[in-house]
Amino acid sequence: MNELQNGANLCPTYSLNDFPCGAFVTNAARVIIYCNDYFSTELAWQPDALIGKSADVIFTIASKMFYQTYLIPTLLHETTCEEMQLTMIDGKGVRIPITVNVKTDNNGFIYWSFFNASKRDKLYEELIQARETLEEQTKQLTLLASTDELTTLLNRREMKMRSILAIELAARSQYSIALIQLDIDYFKKINDNFGHPEGDRVLKELGVVLKGFARKTDLVARFGGEEFLILLPNINQQGALLVCQRLHQLIANIKVGDAAIKVSIGVAISNPESNFKTLYTEVDSALYKAKESGRDRTEFYNRS
Amino acid sequence: MLLTDDVILRNNVKIIGNGPQTLVLGHGFGCDQNMWRFLTPELQKNFRIVLFDYVGSGSSDISQYNKDRYSSLEGYAQDIIEICQALQLSDAIFVGHSVSSIIGGLASIEIPNAFSKLIMICPSPCFLNLPPDYLGGFEKQDLQELLNLMDKNYIGWANYLAPLVIGEANSSELIGELSGSFCSTDPVVAKNFAKATFLSDYRHILKDIKHPTLIFQSQNDSLASPEIGQFISENITTSELDIVKADGHCLHMTHPNKITDAILRYVDNHE
Numbered sequence: 001m002n003e004l005q006n007g008a009n010l011c012p013t014y015s016l017n018d019f020p021c022g023a024f025v026t027n028a029a030r031v032i033i034y035c036n037d038y039f040s041t042e043l044a045w046q047p048d049a050l051i052g053k054s055a056d057v058i059f060t061i062a063s064k065m066f067y068q069t070y071l072i073p074t075l076l077h078e079t080t081c082e083e084m085q086l087t088m089i090d091g092k093g094v095r096i097p098i099t100v101n102v103k104t105d106n107n108g109f110i111y112w113s114f115f116n117a118s119k120r121d122k123l124y125e126e127l128i129q130a131r132e133t134l135e136e137q138t139k140q141l142t143l144l145a146s147t148d149e150l151t152t153l154l155n156r157r158e159m160k161m162r163s164i165l166a167i168e169l170a171a172r173s174q175y176s177i178a179l180i181q182l183d184i185d186y187f188k189k190i191n192d193n194f195g196h197p198e199g200d201r202v203l204k205e206l207g208v209v210l211k212g213f214a215r216k217t218d219l220v221a222r223f224g225g226e227e228f229l230i231l232l233p234n235i236n237q238q239g240a241l242l243v244c245q246r247l248h249q250l251i252a253n254i255k256v257g258d259a260a261i262k263v264s265i266g267v268a269i270s271n272p273e274s275n276f277k278t279l280y281t282e283v284d285s286a287l288y289k290a291k292e293s294g295r296d297r298t299e300f301y302n303r304s
Numbered sequence: 305m306l307l308t309d310d311v312i313l314r315n316n317v318k319i320i321g322n323g324p325q326t327l328v329l330g331h332g333f334g335c336d337q338n339m340w341r342f343l344t345p346e347l348q349k350n351f352r353i354v355l356f357d358y359v360g361s362g363s364s365d366i367s368q369y370n371k372d373r374y375s376s377l378e379g380y381a382q383d384i385i386e387i388c389q390a391l392q393l394s395d396a397i398f399v400g401h402s403v404s405s406i407i408g409g410l411a412s413i414e415i416p417n418a419f420s421k422l423i424m425i426c427p428s429p430c431f432l433n434l435p436p437d438y439l440g441g442f443e444k445q446d447l448q449e450l451l452n453l454m455d456k457n458y459i460g461w462a463n464y465l466a467p468l469v470i471g472e473a474n475s476s477e478l479i480g481e482l483s484g485s486f487c488s489t490d491p492v493v494a495k496n497f498a499k500a501t502f503l504s505d506y507r508h509i510l511k512d513i514k515h516p517t518l519i520f521q522s523q524n525d526s527l528a529s530p531e532i533g534q535f536i537s538e539n540i541t542t543s544e545l546d547i548v549k550a551d552g553h554c555l556h557m558t559h560p561n562k563i564t565d566a567i568l569r570y571v572d573n574h575e
Contacts, residue, residue, distance in 0.1 A: 061442075062449035066457075085456045087449065124456045135371075173307055 021115050028108030030055045044091030060087045060095060075104045085117060097121035148222040150200060151207025159221030163231050164276045170233055177270045178240035180230040181283040185262040185295040187226040194256060202261060205254045213250060237269050244298040264290040268301040311390035315356040315383055316363040321348025326396040328354045330404035333501045334494060336362025342560035358383050360493035369493060376500055381410035388418040395420040401556060402426050403501045409513045422517040423567060426553045427536055428528040430505040447502045454495045510539035517543040518570045520555055527553045
């Protein structure tokens with residue numbers, strides 16, 4: 001017979017000191033009135049050093065806040081609270097992650113059991129880290145997927161998606177929006193005569209101007225090569241005209257050589273039936289008209 | 305611009321009571337508009353009261369939650385601003401508990417005309433100890449460990465109010481009653497709010513608050529000491545400080561009559 005089988009025939013005397021976990025009891029004032037030997041054998045507390053002390057002495061400040069703000073109220077309601085992870089301090093001042101199960105009785109005594117959770121804590125740390133990394137990556141990818149690299153304005157896909165929502169909201173709220181399409185005049189010549197880096201600089205600067213000009217609720221996108229799209233909510237034709245006049249002025253500050261950049265602008269104002277597709281067709285035709293009529297100007301789409 | 309109905313649904317806005325003036329009540333971290341239930345029975349006899357839950361708290365529409373927006377108190381202030389705009393409020397009195405006092409302060413700087421007065425209950429502009437000039441009560445590493453424990457325990461945490469928050473000297477019965485009806489909070493939302501609350505420093509905005517402001521501070525509050533009330537009062541030049549002989553961080557729940565009377569008196573005296 002092996003030893004275990006031998007043991008099966010014994011009837012040992014046993015107590016809470018034989019269990020591989022910490023156990024203590026606190027009274028209604030949360031003073032420790034009993035603790036088992038685990039605190040002296042495994043957690044470096046002197047025997048009886050904890051008796052008569054507040055349970056606070058074995059917890060870190062954060063754990064103390066946590067058990068006061070969560071564990072105790074939970075006990076009051078449910079008389080039991082399980083699987084709380086806290087940090088305790090052993091007799092030498094070392095911090096140890098622990099899992100705590102607690103229950104209370106009618107006399108306000110609280111029965112605590114403590115389990116070392118050092119390994120589990122490492123796993124939790126890794127999980128938290130993994131979640132934070134994933135969140136950060138998602139944020140970066142979302143930004144990359146929604147913005148134009150050169151100008152950092154919205155890209156075509158994002159603009160389309162947000163414009164659809166903005167146009168729906170405008171219809172529900174019974175206000176009109178203006179869709180503005182802006183195209184740099186003779187942009188190809190800039191690239192041909194001054195090189196693509198100069199063309200990129202112009203696009204970038206224009207991006208900065210448009211971003212600085214836009215209100216918080218406006219949408220601004222680089223919609224194609226040298227084509228920009230702006231959506232202004234809650235605005236009428238007069239308001240939109242003022243905006244476009246200001247845009248012509250501001251953009252003229254961007255220079256290539258000695259010459260000011262000029263743009264052609266098309267504008268369409270929504271009505272309750274508008275959707276992105278119809279508005280974009282309208283604004284495109286207004287821009288075409290502006291180009292046809294000599295460029296460096298704004299034309300509104302005339303629905304009638 | 306958001307539609308009125310959208311904001312009302314999003315922030316679970318409720319309007320009760322009648323009176324020539326409007327009170328907007330902003331709840332603190334980990335709570336919701338229920339926390340005002342001890343004050344509203346009396347106050348609604350004299351005021352029109354706007355109650356709401358910040359997005360992510362209480363019965364707000366959690367689908368509208370945006371981690372970036374609500375990772376700073378400005379995001380929560382934006383909720384107040386949008387509620388005021390949706391309801392076209394002007395000259396309202398903002399009453400905020402704890403962190404909401406600061407959130408209300410931020411909103412009052414953005415849209416001053418919406419408010420005529422601010423009332424702060426147990427406010428703190430910064431919970432961190434930043435010696436030698438300022439002691440908010442907590443070391444940064446303790447608060448970081450607290451946030452870490454929130455993560456590991458994966459609970460909304462503050463869905464229960466605390467003896468720490470209520471004050472150790474108050475009875476178990478009271479703690480039980482006060483903490484019983486608190487709603488659950490999504491753990492990720494709770495942690496983000498806790499981070500914005502506990503690790504931020506808004507001392508610099510106090511001097512920009514220009515409205516008459518009444519500050520209630522509890523004599524014995526482990527989250528916000530009377531000295532913090534003093535600091536706020538010195539930085540808001542138009543303020544009055546009322547140190548209440550009480551324990552805990554929730555005077556509006558533990559001492560509702562005292563707070564109601566003081567609010568009524570303050571409003572009367574500042575007509």
